[in-house]
Amino acid sequence: MADEKEAAEALIADLQKKITEAFEVFDHEKNSTVDVREVGTIVRSLGCCPSEGELHDMLAEVEEEEPTGYIRFEKFLPMMTKVLIDRKYRPIPEDVLLRAFEVLDQDKKGYLTKEELTKYMTEEGEPFTQEEVEEMLSAAVDPDKNTILYKDFVPMMVLEEH
The missing domain is CATH 1.10.238.10 (EF-hand)
Incomplete structure (x- = not known):
């Protein structure tokens, strides 16, 4: 004891x-x-x-x-x-984040355009600030294609357990 x-x-x-x-x-x-x-x-x-x-x-x-x-x-x-x-406010697991992107990708093309992601982040649910959107886009967008390959991006969003 x-x-x-x-x-x-x-x-x-x-x-x-x-x-x-x-x-x-x-x-x-x-x-x-x-x-x-x-x-x-x-x-x-x-x-x-x-x-x-x-x-x-x-x-x-x-x-x-x-x-x-x-x-x-x-x-x-x-x-x-x-x-x-109490382990409150835990980060969302990678598989759940991936499923969320897949729901947004209605045509199942494996990516979202910069415009689509910006729209979802600012018009749906709890909107992101302009600064948060720009920060996310700078990390997520492939500059050559102007798209977000979310399967590559999701692992970057997940916090490591301490």
């Missing part, structure tokens, strides 16, 4: 070390706060992929009663530790 408790404590200590290191990258003033706009990047760097709505809920949980535009480390650490322990 003591071994299990020690293992759990070691896991929590390891998670909290990772959270602390990720937070410190964005704590530019070194005052245990980060800009609220950086929290999504921190959360995603820790292998979590919340939707914008889920991220908003996370921020509401750690934001002060009087929003300052900053998140304090002492509020972020316990919330993020629980998220990681």
Whole structure:
């Protein structure tokens, strides 16, 4: 029983070390706060992929009663530790992503055009920002053919398990 408790404590200590290191990258003033706009990047760097709505809920949980535009480390650490322990907001597996692209590729041609992908990313579901679209297209589009061979692109989208 003591071994299990020690293992759990070691896991929590390891998670909290990772959270602390990720937070410190964005704590530019070194005052245990980060800009609220950086929290999504921190959360995603820790292998979590919340939707914008889920991220908003996370921020509401750690934001002060009087929003300052900053998140304090002492509020972020316990919330993020629980998220990681509960394995919330896990990345979508590669096979599910591939099936999603296949659904969008109605003619079963094995690729999407840059225009098709842009349309799906900005008009369907939770729309991507222009910056997110440009970042994805820069990584995904074959410049010679102006298409996205999604079977090659999907593995690049999958986060490795920590």
